[in-house]
Amino acid sequence: MGKIKRQQKSLCEIRFNSQCENSEVIKFRNNRWLRRKSIKYKDLLTNWAAVKRTPLVKSKALKFEVRYFEILPKGYTSLEYHNHAHVVICIKGKGKLRLGNKYKILKYLDIAYIAPNEIHQLLNPYDEPFGFFCIVDAERDKPIEVKI
Amino acid sequence: MGKIKRQQKSLCEIRFNSQCENSEVIKFRNNRWLRRKSIKYKDLLTNWAAVKRTPLVKSKALKFEVRYFEILPKGYTSLEYHNHAHVVICIKGKGKLRLGNKYKILKYLDIAYIAPNEIHQLLNPYDEPFGFFCIVDAERDKPIEVKI
Numbered sequence: 001m002g003k004i005k006r007q008q009k010s011l012c013e014i015r016f017n018s019q020c021e022n023s024e025v026i027k028f029r030n031n032r033w034l035r036r037k038s039i040k041y042k043d044l045l046t047n048w049a050a051v052k053r054t055p056l057v058k059s060k061a062l063k064f065e066v067r068y069f070e071i072l073p074k075g076y077t078s079l080e081y082h083n084h085a086h087v088v089i090c091i092k093g094k095g096k097l098r099l100g101n102k103y104k105i106l107k108y109l110d111i112a113y114i115a116p117n118e119i120h121q122l123l124n125p126y127d128e129p130f131g132f133f134c135i136v137d138a139e140r141d142k143p144i145e146v147k148i
Numbered sequence: 149m150g151k152i153k154r155q156q157k158s159l160c161e162i163r164f165n166s167q168c169e170n171s172e173v174i175k176f177r178n179n180r181w182l183r184r185k186s187i188k189y190k191d192l193l194t195n196w197a198a199v200k201r202t203p204l205v206k207s208k209a210l211k212f213e214v215r216y217f218e219i220l221p222k223g224y225t226s227l228e229y230h231n232h233a234h235v236v237i238c239i240k241g242k243g244k245l246r247l248g249n250k251y252k253i254l255k256y257l258d259i260a261y262i263a264p265n266e267i268h269q270l271l272n273p274y275d276e277p278f279g280f281f282c283i284v285d286a287e288r289d290k291p292i293e294v295k296i
Contacts, residue, residue, distance in 0.1 A: 020233075020261040023247050023268075028257035061233040061264050063285045064212035085168075085209040089281070091239075091257070099171050109176035109239070113168040116209050120171075133237070135283060137211045 018055035018065075026056065033068075041069070042078060046145050050075025050124075058138060065138050070131040071095060071124040079121040079148065084140035086114040088122070092131030096123045106132065119146055166203035166213075174204065181216075189217070190226060194293050198223025198272075206286060213286050218279040219243060219272040227269040227296065232288035234262040236270070240279030244271045254280065267294055 018036060027034045033056060041051035050072035057066040070092065071077065079098070088097070090106040097104045097112050098121040106112060106122075114120050124130040166184060175182045181204060189199035198220035205214040218240065219225070227246070236245070238254040245252045245260050246269040254260060254270075262268050272278040 021263065023263045023266045024261050025245065025252045025254065026259040026261070028255070028259070033257075033259065056259060057235050057261050059233055059261065059263075062212075062235070063287075064210075064283065066235055066237075066259070066283065085207055087205050087210070087214055089214075097173065104173045106173065107176070109181075111174040111176070111181065111204060111214070113172050113174070113205050113207065115169065115171045115207075118171045135212065135214065139211075 018058050018067075020057055020059040020062075038070075046078045046080075047148075048076060048078045051077055056133075063138055064135055067134050067136070068131065069122070069134055070129050071122060072129055073124055073127050075130075076123040077121055078143070079119065079146045080143040081117050081119045081146065082141050082143040083116050084137050085116050086112070086120070087133075087135040088112040088114065089133040089135075090130070091133060093124070093128040094126055095130030095132070096125060097121075098123065106130075166206050166215075168205055168207040168210075186218075194226045194228075195296075196224060196226045199225055204281075211286055212283055215282050215284070216279065217270070217282055218277050219270060220277055221272055221275050223278075224271040225269055226291070227267065227294045228291040229265050229267045229294065230289050230291040231264050232285050233264050234260070234268070235281075235283040236260040236262065237281040237283075238278070239281060241272070241276040242274055243278030243280070244273060245269075246271065254278075 036054055038052040038054040041053045052070045054068040090110050094107045097106050100119055184202055186200040186202040189201045200218045202216040238258050242255045245254050
């Protein structure tokens with residue numbers, strides 16, 4: 001019985017785990033990816049609002065990770081910098097990318113490269129959800145939040 | 149004069165180069181990315197048809213590269229394997245992914261993780277172009293083509 005319980009827990013963990021080992025197709029149906037679930041964007045001690053993060057692909061065989069973020073209207077990520085670079089690809093709605101004190105609009109399939117140590121933030125001042133892939137190195141430093 | 153010529157050549161190379169150094173937004177307009185151009189998928193000695201490759205983002209600061217591939221109807225990539233893994237994200241039309249002797253359909257925003265040394269191929273047996281991002285480690289081994 002103990003063994004069955006352990007197996008069930010293990011299967012449940014696998015079911016929503018972005019860690020890949022064997023080849024797989026992660027289907028996108030009804031506006032979400034099967035076998036992937038959104039988690040909290042960050043701890044609540046940092047300054048952000050209305051952001052969800054969905055880990056999509058990570059693997060011991062890859063030097064990068066693919067995640068999906070969605071920012072609801074009026075939401076924003078934390079204003080931060082770090083030594084690792086980002087690639088952001090907008091796939092839903094539109095949003096704004098702050099780079100230092102400049103703002104750039106990101107629309108469908110626009111791609112942003114955010115260089116190391118650039119102070120940046122993603123914001124949604126619009127009326128519909130803003131969704132984007134964010135691809136990063138698997139090994140990376142912790143972001144440093146900029147206090148305003 | 150020599151200096152100006154060298155600068156012009158350099159600017160021209162930068163204009164269509166996927167190598168990123170400073171932060172930038174690569175806009176997607178009229179069905180293509182600005183400042184990025186498609187190149188030949190592979191040399192002609194391998195068995196493939198009707199595939200275009202567009203390098204989108206690479207950087208000394210990233211351990212991965214983002215490319216876009218588009219396969220016209222009846223086209224296919226080479227049947228191959230390699231030690232590095234792939235992440236494929238369908239963003240246009242639909243297509244088929246061969247994994248060994250099995251075929252899986254990839255539709256809009258479906259994501260495929262192709263594990264190391266898996267024999268694979270992407271095919272478009274449909275009537276509209278099949279487009280997908282393919283994200284790979286920057287340092288990777290050369291594919292080995294499987295002869296049929």
